[in-house]
Amino acid sequence: MSGPSRNNQYDDRVLYQGDPWVRLDTLPRLLAEGWRRTLWDGGVVSVVRTPFQWAMGSPVIEIETGGYMGDVGLYVPQVQLAEALELLGFDPEEPADG
Structure with a gap:
């Protein structure tokens, strides 16, 4: 299975709560929640x-009430990538377009 569809795979890193986190992908909220x-x-x-x-x-209530369901970034701690x-x-190790 190929990885997330990004040209610079896993380059989006941010500090969240003092630790580096890596964006796995940007995808629709429902799909992201399944991956989570x-x-x-x-x-x-x-x-x-x-x-x-x-x-x-x-936030199940947000999902059930029709809260934001567009694209979201899915992040994991860098140490767990x-x-x-x-x-x-x-x-x-697989290229993003492969």
Whole structure:
């Protein structure tokens, strides 16, 4: 399975709560929440970034009431990047367009 569709794969790094986090991809909110569940089940912490806020927990009420459902950034701690990619079935060495 190819990795997230970015030309500069995993270059978007930010400081969140004092630690470096890496953006896995930008994708629709519902898909991102599904990926977050997979990551959580595998022991990887994740956070989504909407245009309005960082969301550490999945705000089910926001989803159910039709809150922001557009594209979000899905981030994981830099120290868990390799583990996150493995859980999602991505090859960290594979080119982004491959």
